[in-house]
Amino acid sequence: MGEMIGTLYGVGVGPGDPELMTLKAVRIIGAGDVVAYFSKRGKAGNSRTIADKHIRPTAEQIRLEYPYTTEIPVSDPRYTAALDKFYDDSANRIDERLRRGQNVVVLCEGDPFFYGSFMHLYDRLNGEHETEVVPGITSMSGCWTRAGTPMTRGNECLSVLAGTIDENQLVQRLENCEAAVIMKVGRNLPKVRSALSRAGLAERAIFVERGTMSEERIIRLCEKPDDRAPYFSLVLVPGRQAGQ
Ligand SMILES: C[S@@+](CC[C@H](N)C(=O)[O-])C[C@H]1O[C@@H](n2cnc3c(N)ncnc32)[C@H](O)[C@@H]1O
Incomplete structure (x- = not known):
């Protein structure tokens, strides 16, 4: 057998x-x-x-x-x-x-x-x-839906970045993107926030923690008063056309 x-x-x-x-x-x-x-x-x-x-x-x-x-x-x-x-x-x-x-x-x-x-x-x-x-x-799909944030329209391209990479690399990639999702934020939030400011995207960024879970929290990153972020958190940067 x-x-x-x-x-x-x-x-x-x-x-x-x-x-x-x-x-x-x-x-x-x-x-x-x-x-x-x-x-x-x-x-x-x-x-x-x-x-x-x-x-x-x-x-x-x-x-x-x-x-x-x-x-x-x-x-x-x-x-x-x-x-x-x-x-x-x-x-x-x-x-x-x-x-x-x-x-x-x-x-x-x-x-x-x-x-x-x-x-x-x-x-x-x-x-x-x-x-x-x-x-x-995916978490990003759950998060942008809960945030009520259309992400990409028409020819806009979406970049998915890891918040763990070096700040200069983050800035370089963000400067060249139309819409973005930054994964693995957690303890990298201060660096991610700084990279978004340097790339001129701070105003558009939305922070989502524990998206779709009962303890979900969604806030514009520029309105978030602290740099605390749990492991289950990410940042959304909607495209200019999509976010209109
Ligand atoms: C190891 S990755 C796993 C990703 C997962 N396989 C997916 O499809 O989204 C873990 C990262 O996903 C993100 N993440 C997962 N679930 C999340 C949620 N419910 N809300 C916000 N971010 C989440 C966080 O950035 C976290 O650091």
């Missing part, structure tokens, strides 16, 4: 509001033998919270808890090594279940292929196992 091999599913669960999950995501999560999700130390796991109602009570749940790396600078090779080991170990835990013939659903906040940690598992397991990825509504 041939070996029974399970399927790996990377399932996007959208930006936060559970009603923004797709029908396909709900169906696949509800049928999963094993449900895995990433979480920060001591946190419930955002994707797990979003999908909660749809996880089978009998499903095995695997919490993939990121290593505590805040004391190591991101540029230090020890940081990359710690994360590589974490993703290797996580992929091994999933691989074991797939080899037993179980289907494993990895929950992904937003869309799995858009800055998602799932991609580290995909890179390690895709060649070895049957894999299916279910797209999700």
Whole structure:
């Protein structure tokens, strides 16, 4: 008899509001033998919270808890090594279940292929196992909708930037863009704010934290009195035509 091999599913669960999950995501999560999700130390796991109602009570749940790396600078090779080991170990835990013939659903906040940690598992397991990825509504889409902010019209182009890049690079890219989304704002907010001012875009920028979630907060960046921003925050810069 041939070996029974399970399927790996990377399932996007959208930006936060559970009603923004797709029908396909709900169906696949509800049928999963094993449900895995990433979480920060001591946190419930955002994707797990979003999908909660749809996880089978009998499903095995695997919490993939990121290593505590805040004391190591991101540029230090020890940081990359710690994360590589974490993703290797996580992929091994999933691989074991797939080899037993179980289907494993990895929950992904937003869309799995858009800055998602799932991609580290995909890179390690895709060649070895049957894999299916279910797209999700991205955080930027959820955020601009909740902000009531049309983003691009006509020929306008949208740039997606990471708030983690160097300030001069941010300025250079912002100066050449029509509309933009800056992801991964969090502790980078002072730098992002300064880059937007230098690029002459401060007036147009909208700050969104925890978009579509119950603790959502939306404010024009120039009216935000402090530089506090949670991990789940981004900045929208609507195009000139779109924002009219
Ligand atoms: C690792 S990326 C994941 C992106 C996700 N896969 C997606 O499709 O949007 C995490 C970043 O997404 C943004 N983000 C995710 N959910 C958000 C939300 N509900 N509101 C605001 N920003 C969010 C933040 O910038 C955060 O730092």
